[in-house]
Amino acid sequence: MAIVNDMEPEHPPLQNSSNEAIEKLGTGDAVASLTNGSETSIPTTKPPAPLTWKLAAVAITSLIRFGSAWSDGITSAMKSTLKKKLKINNRQFALLEASEDFMVTLLILPSGLLTDRMGGANTIVYGNLLFTLGLILVAAAAQAESFKFMIGARIIKALGDIATQVAQYKMFSSWFPPSSGFASTVAFELAMGKIGGFVGTATANVISHNTGKFSWTFWVAVFVNIFVNITTLFFWWFSKIAFKKFSPVADPSTGEKLTERSKKFELKKVSELPWTFWCVLAFSLFETSTAVIFQQNATEMAQQRFDINAIKAGWYSATVQYAGFFLVPLLGIFIDLFGNRISISKFSIVNPMDDSADISTVAFCGTGMFISMALINWVNTQTGFAAAFGVYAFALSFGPTTIIDSIRTSMWHQSVFGSAYAVKICMNNSMNIIVRIIAGVLQDYDDNSYRRVVQLYVFLAAMSVVVSALLVLLSWRSIDLRYLQWTRKQRLAKGQLWNERKKQFHEINGVRNRRASKACFAALITLVVGSWCAYIWGAVTGHNS
Template sequence: MPCPQDRSAAAIEEIYVDRLQEKSGISDSLPPSPKEFSESPCPCEEAKKKKLPIPWQVVMVFLTCMCTFGNHWSNGLIVALKTTIETDVHINNSQFATLVAVTNLMNTILCIAIGFVIDRFGGPVLSVWLAGFHLVGSLVQAGSATNGEDSYAMLIAGKVIAAIGDGSLDNAQHRIFTTYFAPGHGYAFSIGIIWAMANLAQFVGQATANIIATNLGSYAWPLWISAVVSLISMICACGVWIIDKYLRKHYIVLDHSGKAQAEAEGRRKRTTFQLSVVRRLPLTFWLVVVFAVFENAGVQSFVSISTQFTQQRLQKGAVIGGWVSSMYLLLPVGLTPLLGLYIDRYGQRMTWLFVSGVIYLVSMLVLRLSTTVPPFIFAYILYALAQTVTPAPQVEIVRNIIPDPSWYATAFAVKKSVVQGSIVIITTAAGKIQDDSANHESLAGAVTLWAVYGGVSVAISGFLLISCYTDWGMRYLPAARLSQVRPKNHCDETNRLWEMLAASPRGGVAHALSEHGADAELTRAEKARVLKGPEPTKVSDWGRQAAMWFGIIVVVIGWIVFGLGVMWGVQGSVIAGSVGW
């Protein structure tokens, strides 16, 4: 059966304006019902709204990206100052790992709770609150190093306060962009812009931290500068909130998060965090979560030792180490938006998932085995490529493999919560491995741990990629196949998979046909929803249950390992004091 192409955003806007004109009596159609009229309190004003100009979209993208600029700046300088902080605050590697991991630990719980609030009250207003928490945390961290305080407890307290905002600011950003950009029509590009700005902020913070601390005589100065940058991010968040209200009042702002589609099909739904939805997420989603537990956690956590590792390998000081280790952040600044454009046009999300895992694994192996400068620099270039191809494909994958777009907040919150738990595990374990090394400084064993993470991520992403091209994979993981095809071919591929799976006596398609009747004419959206839903088979059910429990166990172990990290840090301090460190 021929399948019409999905309407463009412009076409949807025209239909939307036509409907508003109908409600206001401009057209010759029937007058609006009382229910429709109540939903549009002033239809005459609504009909006069203009199409949202591109310059305003650019302004929203820029200000939204700036909301997390202070967050990523702060994260970059803390890891760059690792050696300085350990020396001045008199802490060991395990205690520093605890300092880095506390943010991730907080977000194993907070990102789920705050994700619900974001969908309840909107991304713009929550961006203000979350940026405010980060600003307060940054001020506390700067105060911990001022006037010779060098307080580890105060530094931890500042990180905890900042963590309330850090972990969910990107969630708020995604929520804002789901309003202004549709999948395949700029959404992946906007995510690429977010991560380009994030890497730029982290690069500047990480590259300048030791220079400022060395020239001004205290690591408090980089922290105070970070607080000023956080204030700028707070101002930008306020700008997003104010401008969003203005644009909604004067222009047509479509919500591409799935709410409009649900209303068009007569399904009134709220995009909120629903625990019952977790059981209905497909096996493809849970495999992506397991992949992220290893690849995302490995890529994001390696930065915690990057500066010190560079110092050891190059036998240079903190300033050179900070510059070299931060250079990998420049490559994603230019390439991530381009990758977003590619995904918007060609798809291939599972391919990029596999590519990111392979590049990350190779970079860790080269870092582990390199003994000279050229291969070491080459490994960091590979790590930069891994940073480039990780964020945009995964955000797009989550949005494309779930059966209902209104479940996005739930799916993203679950994925991020489990990843944060994994980051706590690998960061704390790496600190312990370093403390237990012969000279208490070697990072070789820790890098081996990151390489193992890379190997597991390659195996999982390779399985997902193969499943996109095999009959078995398309039968049990049809959502993976749909996320792989080009957006313009999505409709035809949906019909092809439907016809292929309709012949099977079991599965989601057979179940849907038994409910609606064999002769029922389902729309393309209804077919896609069935194909992306969990398959009612033992294999699918067992896989989803196993992955779900795996995620829960990762979060629980993350909390346990964090507690052990605190204990290891206390023990390390006692040992260090006894030998005169």
């Protein structure tokens, strides 16, 4: 895996106008630095995109995220209601949730390749239209109170979600390089998603109770998503004008030209994703699955532990899942300025060019997630459960932004970011299917109790801590993994080193690195096949229960 023990030598920054402009700005303002990524040495008659256009793109995309997150928060909040109205058990509810994950594992990789080829703006339009059709069918299934109809509707909805998941971050990667606004924009979009998810989760049972029909909760989500489609069409028009009017953006550190779409399918680059990329995915494998499955059951768990009704439990679970929305943009700015994507805990203010001061403790996210799950498992009081919810809300704020930005930073080629992010989603959804089915079986076995399910949470969270610790240790020894820790100043000053390591990865160590990438893909395929087996088993045993 080309792990190098030597500390990297100092290299002068690339000599281009972008570096000079950024150095003049300094590191005080992450948002102001966003415009610098568009100043390149690439000959062009078009002017670079101004900051106002970039911020407008972020704002429009975040509105799209707000609407889609609304509908995502509904099903988990209404778990008790759905089980009662659809006459299903926990295993069947897990199957209902896993049906979307199953479709994602089937189609997300082709969708990632297609997004890189067509561009995020084009892909997100048809994705949201299909997503809205799926939501209409889900609402109709709720109206008919049909479990089988609901599964089919969720599968249709998943087809649209597959296209939109990758497209949003692909668009950001073509506007903002690492350490020059990418983390900040992703964080802002995620914060808007948290707000949308909070509203959807918190109001789901309120709408159901006040209207007297739980299907109205899903119809409201349909109306919200119609607004999302209007916003999506406006963004498509906005993006089309922007790419005609302005020059392509380039990474001010490495000189890499950022692309919104490619001229061809770049399968070779996808098959050679670096080992550092797979290290980030190893952490996401456990951390993201813990978060997703916990959120699926948080409302019902709150009902049981606090002995409250579904409406109050919905507010509690919404708060724990989304309360940290205000921390997420701050984290994004921090990452853009100071790096430390692995540790996110300590950085050198005295000498930001000193690597040795950057890496000190494991990621807050993994550690916080484990503490939260441990409290839920071993502290049986309501106070302890409330504390666990609080720790979880704080820890969750550090996860998605760090993972997405680390994936982008670890890659040699931005042109296949859509495919790389699709690999991440495929892996997470495969793991989610397996864990959802296991959690459903354990809960049914425990007569609807969460005693054994929480033990599963603890194990997953503990594994995320182990991977975090390994990443910290590896970052001390490997130059390639240490890129994730670089501050903005370090990245600008060592762009030439990054380019040299990229060349060495492909040419000097090409055979070994390609072999490692293929091994990682083989492991991913094994996980995917395992998840399909789990889904089929869950479908068979679920319908026979």
